[in-house]
Amino acid sequence: MTDHPEAGNPPGIYIHIPFCVQKCGYCGFFSVTDRGLIPDFLTALRSEAFSYREQWNRFDTLYIGGGTPSVLTADDIGCVLDIVRSAFTITPDAEITVEVNPGDIHAAYLRGLRVAGVNRLNIGCQSLDDETLAFLGRRHTARQSGDAVRLAREAGFENIGIDLIYGIPGQSISRWRETLGNALSLAPDHLSCYQLTIEEGTPFAERRRKGEVILPGDAIQADFFLMTSRMLEESGYDHYEVSNFARLSETQSRHNKKYWNHTPYLGLGPAAHSFDGSRRWWNTRSVDAYIGELAAERLPVAASERLTPDQLQMEALFLGFRTKRGVNLEDFKRRFDCDLVQEKGKLLERLREEGLVEIWGGFLRPTRAGMAVADSLALI
Amino acid sequence: MDNIRNFSIIAHIDHGKSTLADRMIQYTGVVDDRNFQNQILDNMDIERERGITIKSQAISLPYRAKDGRIYTLNLIDTPGHVDFTYEVSRSLASCEGVLLLIDAAQGVQAQTLANLYLAMEHDLAIIPVINKIDLPSADVERVIEQIDSELGLDPDTHLKCSAKEGIGIEEILEAIVERIPPPTGDTEAPLAALIFDAKYDAFRGTVITCRIFAGTVKAGDTIRLMYNNATHRVEEVGRFILTREKRERLAAGEVGYIIAGVKTVSDVRTGDTITLDSRPCAKPLPGFKEVKPVVFASIYPIASDDYEDLAVSLEKFKLNDASFIYEKDSSAALGQGFRCGFLGLLHLDIVQERLEREYDLSIILSVPSVRYRFTLRDGTIVYVDNPTHYPEPMSIIKSEEPYIRASMMLPERYLGAVMKLCMEKRGVNSILNYPNPGRAELIYEMPLAEVIFDFYDRFKSVTQGYGSFDYDLIDFRESTLALLDILVNGEKVDALSQIVHRERARARGLQACERLKEEIPRQMFKIAIQGAIGGEIISRSTISAFRKDVIAKCYGGDISRKRKLLEKQKKGKKRMKMIGNVSIPQSAFLAVLKSDTE
Numbered sequence: 014m015t016d017h018p019e020a021g022n023p024p025g026i027y028i029h030i031p032f033c034v035q036k037c038g039y040c041g042f043f044s045v046t047d048r049g050l051i052p053d054f055l056t057a058l059r060s061e062a063f064s065y066r067e068q069w070n071r072f073d074t075l076y077i078g079g080g081t082p083s084v085l086t087a088d089d090i091g092c093v094l095d096i097v098r099s100a101f102t103i104t105p106d107a108e109i110t111v112e113v114n115p116g117d118i119h120a121a122y123l124r125g126l127r128v129a130g131v132n133r134l135n136i137g138c139q140s141l142d143d144e145t146l147a148f149l150g151r152r153h154t155a156r157q158s159g160d161a162v163r164l165a166r167e168a169g170f171e172n173i174g175i176d177l178i179y180g181i182p183g184q185s186i187s188r189w190r191e192t193l194g195n196a197l198s199l200a201p202d203h204l205s206c207y208q209l210t211i212e213e214g215t216p217f218a219e220r221r222r223k224g225e226v227i228l229p230g231d232a233i234q235a236d237f238f239l240m241t242s243r244m245l246e247e248s249g250y251d252h253y254e255v256s257n258f259a260r261l262s263e264t265q266s267r268h269n270k271k272y273w274n275h276t277p278y279l280g281l282g283p284a285a286h287s288f289d290g291s292r293r294w295w296n297t298r299s300v301d302a303y304i305g306e307l308a309a310e311r312l313p314v315a316a317s318e319r320l321t322p323d324q325l326q327m328e329a330l331f332l333g334f335r336t337k338r339g340v341n342l343e344d345f346k347r348r349f350d351c352d353l354v355q356e357k358g359k360l361l362e363r364l365r366e367e368g369l370v371e372i373w374g375g376f377l378r379p380t381r382a383g384m385a386v387a388d389s390l391a392l393i
Numbered sequence: 394m395d396n397i398r399n400f401s402i403i404a405h406i407d408h409g410k411s412t413l414a415d416r417m418i419q420y421t422g423v424v425d426d427r428n429f430q431n432q433i434l435d436n437m438d439i440e441r442e443r444g445i446t447i448k449s450q451a452i453s454l455p456y457r458a459k460d461g462r463i464y465t466l467n468l469i470d471t472p473g474h475v476d477f478t479y480e481v482s483r484s485l486a487s488c489e490g491v492l493l494l495i496d497a498a499q500g501v502q503a504q505t506l507a508n509l510y511l512a513m514e515h516d517l518a519i520i521p522v523i524n525k526i527d528l529p530s531a532d533v534e535r536v537i538e539q540i541d542s543e544l545g546l547d548p549d550t551h552l553k554c555s556a557k558e559g560i561g562i563e564e565i566l567e568a569i570v571e572r573i574p575p576p577t578g579d580t581e582a583p584l585a586a587l588i589f590d591a592k593y594d595a596f597r598g599t600v601i602t603c604r605i606f607a608g609t610v611k612a613g614d615t616i617r618l619m620y621n622n623a624t625h626r627v628e629e630v631g632r633f634i635l636t637r638e639k640r641e642r643l644a645a646g647e648v649g650y651i652i653a654g655v656k657t658v659s660d661v662r663t664g665d666t667i668t669l670d671s672r673p674c675a676k677p678l679p680g681f682k683e684v685k686p687v688v689f690a691s692i693y694p695i696a697s698d699d700y701e702d703l704a705v706s707l708e709k710f711k712l713n714d715a716s717f718i719y720e721k722d723s724s725a726a727l728g729q730g731f732r733c734g735f736l737g738l739l740h741l742d743i744v745q746e747r748l749e750r751e752y753d754l755s756i757i758l759s760v761p762s763v764r765y766r767f768t769l770r771d772g773t774i775v776y777v778d779n780p781t782h783y784p785e786p787m788s789i790i791k792s793e794e795p796y797i798r799a800s801m802m803l804p805e806r807y808l809g810a811v812m813k814l815c816m817e818k819r820g821v822n823s824i825l826n827y828p829n830p831g832r833a834e835l836i837y838e839m840p841l842a843e844v845i846f847d848f849y850d851r852f853k854s855v856t857q858g859y860g861s862f863d864y865d866l867i868d869f870r871e872s873t874l875a876l877l878d879i880l881v882n883g884e885k886v887d888a889l890s891q892i893v894h895r896e897r898a899r900a901r902g903l904q905a906c907e908r909l910k911e912e913i914p915r916q917m918f919k920i921a922i923q924g925a926i927g928g929e930i931i932s933r934s935t936i937s938a939f940r941k942d943v944i945a946k947c948y949g950g951d952i953s954r955k956r957k958l959l960e961k962q963k964k965g966k967k968r969m970k971m972i973g974n975v976s977i978p979q980s981a982f983l984a985v986l987k988s989d990t991e
Binding site for chain 2: 210231238286335364367382
């Protein structure tokens with residue numbers, strides 16, 4: 014067990030690259046397809062980073078996500094890293110991740126990222142079967158996914174993660190098992206397996222309304238979820254968060270864990286979220302407005318909220334139950350003056366009997382089945 | 394007195410009663426168009442939404458007739474549901490005539506007939522009015538034919554209107570003047586005033602609405618309420634012209650209000666007679682009866698912190714609803730609450746809704762019950778309306794339940810289905826009459842408990858809305874009873890217990906388990922629902938656990954959005970009652986009484 018919470022740990026920095034070649038029907042993240050805005054975006058990003066220099070200083074993770082960061086050239090990524098390094102201190106051992114699309118990368122590109130200082134790649138494979146990729150509207154093939162992982166290895170990346178999506182309408186559990194097997198054969202250091210959800214405002218949401226896309230019910234979703242967990246854990250991957258699996262504790266996403274344990278993070282770029290321990294704010298969901306505000310020397314913040322103790326407590330619960338190690342009981346008591354074992358003893362006992370939670374080493378943690386109902390656990 | 398007309402509008406639901414009232418109010422210029430609001434007489438939100446009138450109302454309309462004289466037309470609005478039949482009868486007793494409103498497209502319906510009979514009982518002048526003649530589906534000729542054949546009225550007496558379009562309103566007003574007789578009564582005789590409604594006013598106390606049958610009353614008089622001989626000094630009398638309009642006196646034949654320092658509406662009784670203390674009338678006006686609640690249920694706050702608020706709200710509520718009674722109660726499963734009495738299930742429904750809406754309370758109602766009578770071994774007789782107080786079975790030597798006489802009017806073609814339903818509901822001693830060709834009057838004696846147990850809905854459904862139903866309590870009859878308990882995950886939920894007829898126990902137990910299965914949302918663990926009599930489990934159902942609810946993606950730092958979703962869910966959960974570890978929604982408690990719709 015690593016220490017928890019990492020309140021004393023340095024914060025993380027997230028940079029949202031709001032560009033994609035095309036929008037995917039299921040994706041609710043913010044992006045635009047007009048890549049002509051990239052130069053102005055980089056200028057704005059520099060202004061934004063420098064405007065936070067006073068309050069924020071040292072970071073030990075940097076995550077470049079999107080959108081599709083790999084629509085940027087390796088030089089542009091290098092430029093982003095330069096901006097961050099010139100504005101802030103990045104620790105020498107920092108985890109520096111870039112999300113890439115399998116179809117965008119080739120050997121030279123990957124070498125460029127390595128040179129820029131990127132040490133972790135997250136490859137958005139989404140699937141390793143062409144039928145599913147077509148359903149999702151991805152612009153790459155299964156073959157390109159496999160090639161991308163091999164190329165990354167050859168380029169010297171030692172920490173490679175791949176993203177997969179499952180629970181797709183019409184997908185059988187055996188087809189998914191096959192995909193997982195193929196993924197394992199690529200020996201990634203990290204796997205994110207996301208069960209398909211339909212976000213409001215996406216083309217999929219519209220297709221669902223029309224009855225074209227029907228998601229499986231909770232029992233089937235649970236079967237997929239539990240099978241995934243079992244299969245990957247049996248293959249040596251630790252199911253450390255609802256959708257995340259790591260081969261080694263060092264290859265867990267250090268950055269994403271900050272979101273899950275209330276470590277502060279600074280988000281730069283359009284639609285990025287930031288959290289300083291008590292306040293959360295988020296940027297405008299418009300590239301033009303983002304560029305415009307910063308050109309006018311204003312922060313592109315759309316809104317913010319100060320979290321009440323009740324809200325922090327609810328977050329601590331729902332985020333805690335999403336992770337395998339669960340909620341640190343002592344820490345929870347100290348932060349919220351709430352002794353969970355004392356106050357919810359009878360219910361927790363019942364949930365324990367049901368095989369949904371257990372208390373282990375001072376943590377109230379979900380079992381595999383418990384993780385599947387983490388939202389309800391958070392409402393106890 | 395010759396210039397007064399007292400009348401009601403009676404109709405089947407949705408035949409346009411409120412719209413016609415609105416139009417008459419507008420026509421007589423009582424309210425200008427700018428201040429007009431639909432369904433003026435239904436001034437509770439809940440009345441407007443449900444389109445039903447819960448309380449009686451009166452409004453005086455000044456009308457200059459074609460004969461050049463100015464008349465006061467007192468429109469007395471009546472509630473339209475079987476729970477409030479007594480209130481309707483008192484309102485009609487205050488009239489000399491009615492407008493019988495019939496939808497031109499739908500024709501004569503069940504309540505048209507039921508209302509007609511009520512009006513006939515009171516010897517009222519009846520003016521049939523065909524409404525909605527502007528509808529494309531209107532079939533006026535057919536309705537005229539029905540007025541003759543089904544209602545037995547002179548078809549030539551009908552009027553036609555479209556209340557919505559304001560067509561035919563003047564003709565109706567003229568007919569009221571010409572055909573409804575003016576009231577009679579001796580203004581010199583001792584005061585006799587019939588109370589047909591009372592409303593609470595925060596500043597003035599109870600405002601009594603009444604019809605003066607004899608004598609006069611004015612500010613300064615000391616009045617006596619004849620049912621309890623309480624005396625009050627009159628502060629103000631007047632008429633309603635949308636708002637109260639003070640007058641010097643009210644005299645025989647008139648309809649108006651009396652304010653006399655009466656603290657709550659519970660201090661007056663609908664149907665009682667008001668007279669003068671100094672010169673009382675010889676006997677009260679006929680027809681008074683004390684309305685007693687027949688359905689009982691407990692009300693609990695969902696959050697126990699809200700108990701005090703609930704207590705205060707019930708006290709306020711009671712100010713304006715004399716037929717609602719309550720007392721303290723407590724439940725092992727639901728904590729502190731109140732046992733309440735209602736006139737019927739609709740009344741119960743309305744009280745629940747008003748408490749939630751007007752007083753912003755989240756409440757749980759226990760399973761409704763009637764009042765049973767037990768004779769115990771030691772000779773004592775106990776009345777039990779709360780399953781929690783069911784006597785020790787060994788100590789009971791006789792159990793009795795209340796019976797009603799149900800009168801039903803229906804087209805002959807539904808007779809078989811209705812008789813089957815009545816038999817299923819343990820109906821006995823049936824009487825069948827044919828007042829008109831094709832139309833049957835069916836009378837059954839039935840246990841009241843069976844009637845509150847979804848009889849009315851099923852009756853309406855088997856008669857496709859063409860049946861009308863009314864009932865009177867008759868007596869207590871011996872019956873074999875049992876206490877049906879419901880266990881949720883092994884824990885007895887006393888608020889779900891019911892007293893049932895022994896022979897029906899198993900069926901009711903099964904039904905309760907099935908309904909609860911539908912009403913209780915799936916939770917993280919399996920929920921077992923059991924019905925038990927004594928220690929014996931007689932029925933069970935299981936609600937399976939849900940197995941997956943977590944959203945896959947929760948990063949990019951957008952934790953707030955996710956939290957807001959959960960906060961919303963948490964709020965929903967707070968509207969449910971935690972019993973043991975199970976969240977039970979409000980709806981579950983009433984659902985237990987409903988059978989599967991066929």
